[in-house]
Every structure is written in structure tokens, then in C-alpha cells.
Amino acid sequence: MYSTANEYGQTSTLNACDRIDHARELLETVLSTTREDIGAVATQFEGLSFEVQRILELTSPIVNCVREDWVASIVPMARRLDAAARCFIEERIESLAALSNVFTEEAKMLENLLSLTAEQCSIAREGKTLAVLASIEVARLGASALRFEYMARELDEFSSMVSSGAEEVRIEARQRRSTLIDRHRKFNLTLQRRREHFRSIELELGKVIVTMNVTLAELASIPADFQDCAAKIAGNIESVIEAVQMQDVTRQQTEHVLDALIRVSDEIANREDADWDRVRLTAILNVQSVQIDSARNSTRDWIAQVNQCLEGILRIGSSDVVAIGAKILAQECGLSNQLARIEQLQQQCEADDAEIEICVAGLGALMRITRTHLERSRLARDRMQLLNFNSMIEARHLGSQASAVLEITRNISRISTVWSQLTDRSGRTLETILSSSARADEAHRARTRASMEALGNERRKTRSGLATLSQAAAIADHNGGEIEGAVAILHGEISILRRIAERLTQSLALLFEAREEIDRVGDTTRSSTAVLTSDELQQIETECADRYTSELERCILRAALYGEPMPLAGTAVTAHEVELF
């Protein structure tokens, strides 16, 4: 019982006991709710930890496939593929454009041929005329010109042979000329389409390479990120284990304050008033107030540790590490598509080659006819030269009777010379056709064959180099559903833990209120004049410390009684201390 200076005597005592009782109720509520909640935290946390471990185990084989050295080799491989594809495309376009010249040359060649054969037909007609004239002279001269008769036949045969051969060539040449424009137009259309197609492939390849560079740079960092992630998770798990244990320390701290309040309450209710009692009880209450403050700070800190752990694990759930599977799948899909496009490109080019061959082969028929005609022309030339020689002999033999024959002979000579020149020109024309088309075809084949082979090699190397990526993609595909499921469970567990942490936070307010109540009692009992002696302080220290179970409480006790430094909030002073006996 206190006698106070105010008129409220009895009321003041009851108020102090009421306040202490209220503080005790608050502390008991804190103890029971935090015991339940921390138990729930421990249970949920085990489940959470299991899911996190599962995610790491499911992700680990994918991450292992993405080794830094492998990733570093993929980009150069992809660049070589890109370079080979671009080289192939460039050479293809150039050689196709060069093939276009074949049509121009073919046009010239056809005109040349037609001109040649026109001249040959003209010669054939002359020959025919000479044959007729020769026949007339043979008839006029009678028996003396019998040996000249064969010349007339020779001339006739020459004329027929030449004109039929030339006509055959002319028909073929005209037919090719009539289709030339259409063929050239179709070829140009094909060329244009190919150019556009190649350009779009080049653009696509360029984009793929850029995307691949970015993605592979991200992938390259993932193994290290994964290690970092796993280490952070381990750290987070450690911090929750520590937080749960710190709650045990604050629990004991709170229980000891509760015991002290019961004793103080009993003392206030039972003892007669004395100044030193009031001062002593004030000191004891002050110690309890400081202990509660420490418990409150510790509680706040371990709740924060739990929340921090949850945030960390939540980040893992949405991190690149967990999403690696989806990235690898996308990357593998993108690269496979590009390889398929390149393969398609090569197949299309092979189909084009078949078309070009047909285009070029058409010339072959013309060349065969022209060659045959040339051979016949050479034969005719030789016969004409023989005829020329024989006709001169016969003309001499006939002497003055054969002035007309002589004239015919001179014309035969002229025809023979012209024919020889035409034959030579035909030969040169044919050689030009042969060499230019062979050059174009060979150049096209040779150039594009080399670059097509190079492209095929790079494509095969890239395909085999991507085997690891494909393997990772297969694992990602297989594990992806499970990883998603585990992440969803993770989120569920984290939500529950967050709600528990929020409830735990409410205990902070209760602790604060309990401390306020104790402080108010202390305010009413405090004396402005009386001071405790050192013996009395030691007695209080012994009385309080007797029940304490941690160095933290003892440090706080000494801080409250003697003004020693207060230990840092949230620490157990001697935490982690290990001693083996």
C-alpha cells in the first residue's frame, strides 16, 4: 500500500495493480499468440523450403546444360552460319544475275545464226542457179561437155544440202527466238523473287543473331546467377532458422518480465508503504520496461528477417533462373527454325538449278543442230573446192567453146570462197555459244556449289552444336510444368507466411502498450529525491538475474540499473557461441 501526496491514496494503489495486471494480460496474449504463430511459421517454412529445393533441383540440370564455355562457343558458331548463309546468298544472286547474260548472248547468237543461215540460203540459191545454167550449157555443148555434167549435179546437190541444213537451223533458231523473251521474263521474275526471298532470309538471320547474342549473354550469366541464387536461398533459410530461435529468446525474456510483474504486483498489494520500497519497485519496473522494449525490438527484427526471407524467395520464383527453361525453349525453337529455313533455302536453290538446267539445256538442242550443220557445211566446202578445181580444168579443156562454162566456173570459185568464209564464221559462232553457256553454267555451278557445301557444313555443325541446347530444351519442356507448379505452391506458401507475419506484427503493439502501462506505474511510484544505494542495486540485480536464462537479459539489466551500454537490438549477445568439452 502506498501513501502518496495526493488525495487518491487507495485509488492510486489499485490503479498501479490494475495497470500491472493489464500489462500482464497483454504479455500473456503476446506469449500465446506468438507461440502459435511461430509454430505455424516453422511448419510453413519447412514446406516453403521443400518447394524451393524442388525448384532448384528441377532447374539445376537445365542450368548445367548451359555452361559458360558452351554458351561462348554457340555465338561464334551461329555467326559462322550467318556468314556462310550470307556468302551463299550473295554468290547465288551474283551467279543468277550472270546467268541472265546468257539470254542476252543467246539473242545475239540467234541473230548471228539467222544472218549466217540467210546468207547460206542465198548461196544455196546461187548454187541452184548455177546448177541450172550448168545443165543448160551441158545441153548446148553436147558430148564435149559430158564431163561437166557431174558439176551440174554437184552444184544441185550442194544447193539442196545447204538449203535444207540451213533451213533446219533457221527453224530451230526462230523457235528459240520466239520463246526467248518469255523465258527471259520468267527467269527475271524468278531472279527477282529469289532476291526478295534471300533478302528476307538475310534480315531474319540478322535478327536471329542479334536476339541470340542478347539471349545467350543472359543465358551465360545464369549458371553464376543460379549459384548466387542458391547461396541467397541458403542465407535466407539460415536467417529464418535464426529468427525462429530469437523468438524463443524473446519468449523467455517476456516470461521473465511476466514473473517480475507478478512479484511487483504482490509486493504493491501486500507491503506497507516505505520510500525505499517505492524507489526499489520503480527500479524493478524500469528494468521490466527496458526488457520489454528489447523484446519488442527483437520481435520486430525477427519478423523483418522472416519477411526479408520471403521477399528473397519470391524473387527467386520470378527470377531468370526459374524462367531459364522457357528461354532455352524459345532459343532452341528460334535456332531450329532458322536452320530449317536455311535448309529450305538450299532445297529451293537446288530446284532453281534444275530450272536453270532446263533453260540452259534448251540451247543444247540448237547447238547440236548447228554443229551437225557446220559439219555438213565443212563437207560441202570441201566438195565445192574440189568442184571449183575440176570446173576450172574442164573449162580450160573446153577452151573457147566454154565462155559460159568459164563464167560458171568463176562463180563456183566465188561461191566456194564465200561458203568457206561462212563455214568459218559458223564455226566461230558455235564456239562462242559453247564457251559462253558452258562458262555461265559452270561458273554458276562451281560458285554456288562451293558456297552451298560451306553452308551445308556450317548448318550441320550448328545442328550438332545445338545438341546440348536441344537437350536442355527437352529437360526444360519436361520439367517446365513441374517448375510452374512448384512456383505456384511457393507463392501460396509465401502468402500464408505473410499473413502469419502480419499477425505477429500485431504483438508489437501489445508489447508497446504493456510497456506504456508499466511506465505509467513507474511514473506514479517514482521518487524525485530517493536514490538506491549500490548494495540495493546489487540486490535488485541478483533478484532479477536469478531467473534470467540469457546473457542478453543480464546485459539489459545492467544497462537499466547501472547505465552500461545497451546491447544491439535483435542480437543474442553470445549467439552462435560453440564450445566442445
Add this chain to the structure above:
Amino acid sequence: MKKILSVDDSAAVRQMVSFTLRKAGYEVGEACDGRDGLAKAGQSKFDMIITDLNMPNLDGIQLIAALRALPGYAFIPILMLTTESQSEKKDAGRKAGATGWIVKPFNGDQLLSVVQRLLR
């Protein structure tokens, strides 16, 4: 597989000890106070005991002394895991037969390191 008994009146602490040890491959039993711990040790053979100090119904020191008297428990490692760090308490623990003393909160890696060392 080595078997360890965790004795603590705080369920949450027992859970954390069990969680840490099970992850490392140990089989773990739990007891909620000294009396429960003594009973469980009698029913099943454990390779190590980890016990709190301040518990109702037989505190940690009393438990260790009783365990040392049980057949098969004279030499098995017994660790004290407690908030206490006073040298008087440690001495009492050593005299009772404790093998080692860890102050809470424990660090998981540290606990495992001590356990592995003592069970070798």
C-alpha cells in the same frame, strides 16, 4: 543413418533443429521436455542427443546426468543447445556429462559441423 534426439520445450526450435539435421541426412526424434527426452532415449537408441537447458519436468543438466546412467548412453555425444552462456552453467553441464555447448540462435552450418565432428 545416424539418429539424433532433439529435446526442447519450444516446438518451433525443435522443428528448426530437425529441419537442419534432416536436410543433412540424419534421422531426428523430438521430445518436449527432459522427462519426455529420457523416456524416448530409453525406448529407442540414439547416436546423439541435443538438449535445451531450461525446461520444465527435468531440465537439461538433470537430463544429461540421467542419460549418462542409462545403458548405451555413457559415451554418446550430448550437446547443450541453450540461450545460456554463463561459465557456471557450462561447468555444471560439463560435470553432468555434456560433450559440448552451443548458444542459441545456432547457425545451421555450424551445428552440422559440430554434429558431424562428434559423430565421426
